[in-house]
Amino acid sequence: MGAGARRAAYDGSIDMSAASGVTLRGVGRRYGDTWVFRGLDVEIAAGETVALTGPNGCGKTTVARLVLGLDTPDEGSVTGISGRRRGAVFQEDRLCGHLSAVGNVRLMLDRADWPSAGDHLQRVGLATDEWDKPVSSLSGGQRRRVAVVRALAGPADLVVLDEPCTGIDADAKPIIMAYLREQLGGRTALLITHSRAEAEALGTRAVTMTR
Template sequence: MVLDGLDLDLPDGSVTALMGPNGSGKTTIGRLVLGLEHPDAGAVTGLAGRRVAATFQEDRLCEQLTAERNVRLVLDRARAADAVAALRAAGLDDDALAKPVRDLSGGQRRRVAIVRALVAPADVVVLDEPFKGLDTAARERLLALVRERCAGRTLLLVTHDAAEAAALNATVVTLP
């Protein structure tokens, strides 16, 4: 078993980065936290009643919707304006906001997926390799947005990049 004997504590408001080689179980842990998978043995505890949001390794966007509509899927009407503000903070311009996401570049699509997780009314945010495929400027901009939008919330970052973990002042958990 890849995760045999694992104990992971994610205190409220903490930032934790899971690091390790491919196949070490980083994504599986994220999926366990999200409730998308269930352990063969043991338990995931402490998440009852907590709302979760995520960015997966794939963008998982609604292709026919615009960036704004994709983000608004996780917002109530009172916070709808937050979608555009957050997308602009992520570096999307008016032209990108007007197109269906299927017509956006890979980097633009990635930004939409990250923003959707960040604006969701969640207590726990899981970001699985969120910055892959982004250039340095976009990565820096998104790291700042993650710091801002996740302040006070529990953040679990799955990454291979120690610089990303350091930029978020994360407690690093290294899996063998």
């Protein structure tokens, strides 16, 4: 993040007193006899957004799965993820196609916060007449906006964003970036991106993986 840059703190119901950082120490992951990476050390302090960059095939998405607890390392350790409320934007949108945009967002909200779903969708520029349509009928860019909101509207205190701006057109990207900055404030987060501009705008610092 550039000198003097500020990020608005998340104002939702995250109990930051109970939050902690995430540490990957000496982590290795292989598929069959092929190691994707070995000896990986990454530390994400509580409330920090670390941007993870690197070439295709170096294992960035595998790191995302490890931090989310969807995969386990073959060597080393991943600590600080147990008991966390997690939010994620995957490379694929992974929305429930039969549900509306509002319905998808509500999946990650406490019931008392359901009325806020529309506010979040409005903030990412999704037109109100699209809110109640099945997301399967929306365009790729519209679905991506819903995926971003679903990950960040709720009280997740650990967030993983894997190329969150994929499929977002140039005109809409500043709106999405502003929403990401606002909603990431105060959360522990891993951002995976090929974009140096995204890494600098959203990340507290960057970690670069190599093959």
